[in-house]
Amino acid sequence: MAMTSELKENFILIGVFGLFTLALMVARLLLRKIQKHSLSADDYLTAFAFICFAARMTIAVLILLWGTNSTDLSVPAGGQFKEPGIHHREMGSKLALANRVVYATYIWTQKAVIIVLYNRIPPGLLWPGRILTASWVALAVTFILVLVMSFSECSPFHLYWQVVPDPGTCAKATLHSYIHTGANALTDLILITIPLPWILRESWSRTQKSLLFFLLFLGLFLIAFAFSPLPVVNQNTSRTHQNALQNAEAFLLAFLANIITIAGLDRRYSAEDDDIDGIDHHDVPWPNSYSNRFSTGSGFRSLFDKKIIVTSKFELQHQTVSPSRVRQMFPRHPWTTPKRMSDENLIIQARGGSGS
Structure with a gap:
């Protein structure tokens, strides 16, 4: 496959955003080891997210190289596709189907890391346990919904990777894009709303509240990035543009999920909240096990x-x-x-x- 300028741009986007995203997760896990803290639930989730994102990067590169059955389906000059080209597109289409699952798993895993962080820094709410439990339920339900919709549009199932004849519109996964976008934006909104009461806490300093405002501001960008998979009516959104938004979303979510732990602010905040019983909650292997x-x-x-x-x-x-x-x-x-x-x-x- 010829190396076009668009292909080079996509490779650069995947490489730059991917390396920074992986670096954030590696930094978190290394600091935990250097500080000799036992790994907690969110650390294990971060390690799992690292594996998912590394797999997603590999899959994305292969999809760009081989193409799919829903991109650039113009018939070659000879009047028909050559056998190697058909095989590569079939493989690329199968990888694209797998990429939906891997990418959704990465996104929802990072959101789970954030909820575990909320468990360690309890919000000043009347019923924090109920709110966080409802958040876990919403996260699980939306994740299952996205996974189900990933495999529900094409019937028979092989249309997902069929190249010749034309498989139809189901291979473009338009319905999946809408469901994924809605569920992604909804869970982002939930995660941003939960810590809002912290702003009203008298025990927090102005610096801490300013940091919270900054993180919530980044969360608004996260919601905007969540709409990147949506097909735009009467506009041909380039593959480079969509890849840029998705990679930016993956990086920003990794930043929000890990920066507080990397900076050690979770231990500082939880220490201020929990000095009643003198427990170091960061040494607890699983949330709420104390x-x-x-x-x-x-x-x-x-x-x-x-x-x-x-x-x-x-x-x-x-x-x-x-x-x-x-x-x-x-x-x-x-x-x-x-x-x-x-x-x-x-x-x-x-x-x-x-x-x-």
């Missing part, structure tokens, strides 16, 4: 605000664990017995006092 405290009742402000205001019915629950489980979860803290706290002691500590 002892949970939660409260229900009207007139309640989150424990994460370090204050408890009771105006009416109030219920406080505390879950304890066995000594062996405590030692397993917190190897750096030589606790020999589970720490049991009464409701009164917990309230005193939440107010900043000292309790027996």
Whole structure:
């Protein structure tokens, strides 16, 4: 295949954005090892996202080299396609089908990393557990929907990679593009909305809030990039333009998912929020595996605000664990017995006092 200027531009885009995207994930994992922290759930998800994106880069290069059954289908001068050309296009079409799954998996995995980060820096909401649980459900449902639509347009199934005769419009995956775009933009909006209450927190400095504003501003660009796969009516969007937007989306999502951990801000923020119990949550191997405290009742402000205001019915629950489980979860803290706290002691500590 001749190396055209458009092909060179696409290779440069894939290489530049791809290397920076992979570098962000590698930097995160290396810093975790250098700082001798045990790997947590979001670290494992980041490693999985690294594999997905590396596979996506390889697939994208092969698709550009071989083409697909939905790009540049003009009949050659001889009146028919040559056998090697047909085979390459069939292989490229199969890879394009696989690329939809791999790219969606990468995107949704990075979003899962962000939600795990939200678990470690609890939002100042009335029901943070319910909101984050709903976010997990929305992420799972939209991901399954995108995967199902990736294989639902062409019937019979081999039309996805059929070159001759013309497979029709199903090979262009127009419906999949709309579903993927809608689900992607919706989940991006959810991820941006969750941390908005942090801006109102009195315990955060102006610098911390400015950083949050900056990250939310980048999140708006992420929503804009999510619309890149949409076919534009009466306009021929070039393949280079779409590749640029998709690679920019992949890089920006990797940046948002990893920059807070790379800078160590997640440990700083969570330390400010969780100095009530003195637990280093970053050493917990899986989110929410440590002892949970939660409260229900009207007139309640989150424990994460370090204050408890009771105006009416109030219920406080505390879950304890066995000594062996405590030692397993917190190897750096030589606790020999589970720490049991009464409701009164917990309230005193939440107010900043000292309790027996």
